[in-house]
Amino acid sequence: MLSEQVRAKTDRELKKYPPDRKQSAVMSALRFVQDEKGWIDTADMADVAAYLGMPQMSVYEVATFYNMYNLKPMGRHTLTVCTNLSCQLVGAMETLNYIKSKLGIGVGEVTADGKFGLREGECQNVCDEAPLFMINNKKTCGHLTKEKIDQILAELDKE
């Protein structure tokens, strides 16, 4: 069962679409679920499907197609490092490796204390700030250097 908040937010999205096209709100609904609990379980997908009157498999297709949906529990702060071409050209792999060694986890993993998660991501459309990562898919941090990464991680660690 979707939480009241998720349902309320989804209802607001639904107003944007014709009543017989409820499935148009699927991406938003999945996003609300992830905002709430950090990841999306198959049970949540089934709930979204029931709420929007669409096939469960169809929600699963959407949830697995888009990279920004977490299909398993991630850290409280999940860093998504862009490894597409522009970022790679200015050292995205070094950035990624540095974060890996700093946090002691690999891509798709979470630190033991559950604080940090690490993911590889796709282009964020701000290649001028490369190399970069996003925090919880919300905040982009660009022009990354080792010092800057240390600083961001230290700040997040305090939160």
Next chain:
Amino acid sequence: MINIEIDGKHIEVENGCSVIDAAHRLGIYIPHFCYHKKLSIAANCRMCLVQIEKAPKPLPACATPVAEGMKVFTASEQAVKAQKGVMEFLLINHPLDCPICDQGGECELQDLAVGYGGSASRYQEEKRVVLHKDIGPLVAAEEMSRCINCTRCVRFGIEIGGAMELGQAFRGEHAEIMAFMSDTVDSELSGNMIDLCPVGALTSKPFRYSARTWELSRRKSISPHDSLGSNLAVQVKNNRVMRVLPIENEDVNECWLSDKDRFSYEGLNSAERLTKPMIKQGGKWLEVEWQVALEYVANGLRQIAHETGAENIGALATPNSTLEELYLLQKLVRGLGSHNVDFRLRQSDFSADSKQTGAPWLGMAVADINRVDRFLLVGSFLRKDHPLLASRVRQATKAGAQVNLIHSTDDDLLMPIANKEIVSPTEMTTVLAQVLKALATAKQATLDTSVQQIVQSVTPSAIAQAMADSLAGGERVAILLGNFAQQHPQASQLQLLAQHIAALCGATFGFFGEAANSVGGYLAQAVPFADAEHGMNASAMLAAQRKAYILLNVEAELDMQNPQQALAAMGAADMVVALSAYKHHATEYADVLLPITPFTETSGTFISSEGRVQSFKGTVQPLGEARPAWKVLRVLGNMLNIPGFDYNNSEAVRDEVLVGTDLPAKLGNVLHGVSAQAATWDVTGLQRVSDVPIYATDAIVRRAASLQKTRDAATPRALMHSVELKKLNLQSGEMVKLTQEHGSARLSVIADDSLPHGVVRVAAGHAVTAELGAMFGAIMVERA
């Protein structure tokens, strides 16, 4: 119309036509994988790339609509280069396991790779691996690395099957076909995905590794199960049916088959097949020669006819028997002097007999279902009873048709339902009367006296009113009665009311026939009122027990409206002759078992629900000493000195029935001389609602091993509304004892709030419910 040119040939096509369709009309083949004429366009395999004049790059022929003056080149240098390039990409990840692949020899990828593939691969890197899936007992998805992600199976599920059970999850190189949460594919049409799969990713589980396509001979046949009469290609190796595929017939089954038609062949090779005539002597079954068995039967029947009167002989046959078998059976029985013959084994109301203008039939052509814009479906488990007709109704709803449903269960039909009234069996006439009243009021029509009384006794509900409005607003309306309505104890009243509703809205009125020969049985005169002298119907000859019964394909405890009564009658009879392809429960009550052949081992004819006469030949030799039933009946007729049993072949029998017969004139759904009374039937306490589960309908499917492993073949449970459960202080999941008259069954009870109050849903046609009584009427439920 638009003029285009493909490879130098001119063609005029309608606006909106795709290049690939136009090319196919010209007989020009464009290679393709994801395109399928019955499915939506995906354009994801890119194999159909063609060169189009003035286009800067090759375009997919399946997704490119024609335009005036368009010049298409399907085999130009640019087109072939593009096609070869696509093929190289498709083969990059495709495993090189053709020698052990079940699709080998009938693989579209293999075929096209011959024409467009390179002789060696330039790809040196690792191939992707997609893990196998278990999607149920019918469709094997064991080698998903072979999948080229054409999504035909996904589109079939959504568009034809009505449910998206498979989908394409993940993205790019990681994309794979799978079911949500590793679920099984439970569609009753799932086998078509095997046909659609252009590679060996989805293959037939029952057929796997048993033969190569080129070892099989392909013989035409007709499905003996539901009343559609699907055209079959029976594939045979070493005189054994190895698998069944559809033969395309746009007017009947299109290019599809229901799983029942496709996989029931496993029942043909069942270990239960009866292969030698048997006689019970001193309580023991002995295998005997045909001559001995037939003489025993002839003497027995002659003796009973002489000593106690021929009316003490009754004959029952399943509606899955062929026209020839049914005709000879009634001829034999009538030759002996009895008129007790019937094939309508699950019917309970026979008051319409000889008051109907002809044999009940669909009332229209099957293909016309797609064009209906308003349906009223009465008493039908449509999806399970008629999977492909349900698919046609589904297609009609996609074109905007409204479906109105009156039934006692609310199973998901996987299509939008405009209005539905789910009521107990005793209330069905009332609901129909309400719809009739609402329509009559709207049309200011005066109703016939035969329905006036019941109509005056009702007030239309809001739903009945909505149904009437829906029906009145249609141009091509169809009122169709399903199996449940035909088996209903007030079947003739339902029919009469539906007939008047149809008359008021100018609708087609018809019946979904229960089985392959539900229309043919009437034509074969296998009904007790075919002659001037009337005999007993299926129900009457069990109620008033006969001394001798002849059973053709019948399993008394599974095929009858009231198995309890049937078994009692069989037990009390002096002689029961069972003509059967299987050694079954008849060993308990029969005196003679005559091994007859199923449809694959005999020639015969079925007349489908739409009145289509389809004859077929035997596809394999009879197993053991089994013989076609028409031959057995012919010999019996001769032994009993009944005139007119000298047929050389089954065609002669068929011609005797059909030549010179005006078939359309013999079909008719209109009732005369029946009137509907208000509330004539009531049940105190709970009443039973029965379906015959899809894989329990006849002897062959009941023995098809793989079908019996599907969810649809699960052990029946008793379903009740939770309010009723609470009244009896029962919990969902508990074991209960169900009692009807003298028999009972123990099942687990499950809450199902889609059912109306006051009913218990218990399947018929299944061994665990065979001790129960009639499919309708009172039933007791208590904690086991």
